[in-house]
Amino acid sequence: MDYFDLSPDKFAWRGSRPHEIETRRADMSDQLIFDVLLVRGGIREPDSLWPPHDPTGLRRLLDAIQTSSYDALKNDCLVYFLLKWHQDGREAQFAQELAIPPQFVSITDAYWHLDSGVDAARAIGLLSDARVHREYSSKVIQALSLAPNPSPLIVRFVRTVKPALTEPGDIDAYLLALAETSFLEAWLYQRSFPDDDKMRGRLLQKIVEWCFVRTSCCMTTSNVTLIDNDSRTA
Template identity: 60%
Template sequence: KQIEDRRARMSDVLVFDFLLAAGGVKHPDMLYPPRDVEGLKRLLDQIEETTYDTLKKDCLVYFLLKWHEDDRASRFQEARCIPPQFVALADAYWHLDSGKETSRAVALLSDARLNRDYPSKIIQALSLEQNSGELILRYIRTAKPLLTEPDDIDAYSIALAQSSLLEAWQYQRSFPEGSATRVRVLRNVLRWCLTRELSYTRLVQH
């Protein structure tokens, strides 16, 4: 239920769903999370049949073992000799999908050896946290993902406004004058300022 609840909060798609789909698994949400032993066997069979190489298949199994939150994942990693950078990436994705210690995911993703896949999903996961602005800024400043999706740009511009209006203003100036993106960022910053002012006014009145 925990996994299903988290999936619902992440627009019905987890990072692990992306990983399964990228390996050729159809309808990953029908397989993961498994409901029983037979379901787990079906999931493991599907992982074995993916287009991934052995190392990446092992990483998927390692990810699943992380849910036990004991030493099973680490013992599997040692037995299968999974390289540290692959372990770090799997750990980061697990933290994002589980919603546990997401700040740890940000720290792991700052490693230059790790790939830069799924920035939109990562930002979406971080946006669910209470300190979302801080986490989003740390992720973007350290991992330096390419932001192309409007929702990602929105999240970053609002996080910037929360941290520093000057930086938010400078960010909107990085886009061509009159461009839709520049207008969008400026609107986000102004809306955030207005919302903050209204909240402050209500607080004072009470």
């Protein structure tokens, strides 16, 4: 607890922050990356501990981490993740004092950016580090999809980090991100699947649906513009 500021005006999860974290959890299919990490450490019902609403709640979370099934290094990474919520750099001193290896710092930083939504694009560069063990591609794509302009980020993530896309939802998200940035590349991507692969038919349908949505949006925009121009002329 010594590394955390517990004062009412500087507690990292004061005010609306717990609600913001919970809202982002809902937007990520009710499970943040930090939730996944807690569960993998044997901590059940992470949403009952994270985020903490007061210092007592933080103590309960830290106690659960301390008694998790993880080794000391992974426990330290979880604490490092929590310290980053102060957003004042105190986690760097913690990492130095406990000698957390750089690759573990990088992956924890990446997960924090994705879970918090703060500069999520930064996570892509961190995940591209060859020393970093890449996991949770679906969660990464979910987090990036919540960014203001997600398509370039999703494309960059897949091309830079080169995750193995196996889940249909991840493949769909990548295809649609490609369509938003380059229709030709989206078309070539669906053609990269064998003719007898059900995924190819699925992706072709997604492209057709995307085209209809785009056409509908363009027509709506054009009609609004025409109405606006007519009203000005009148």
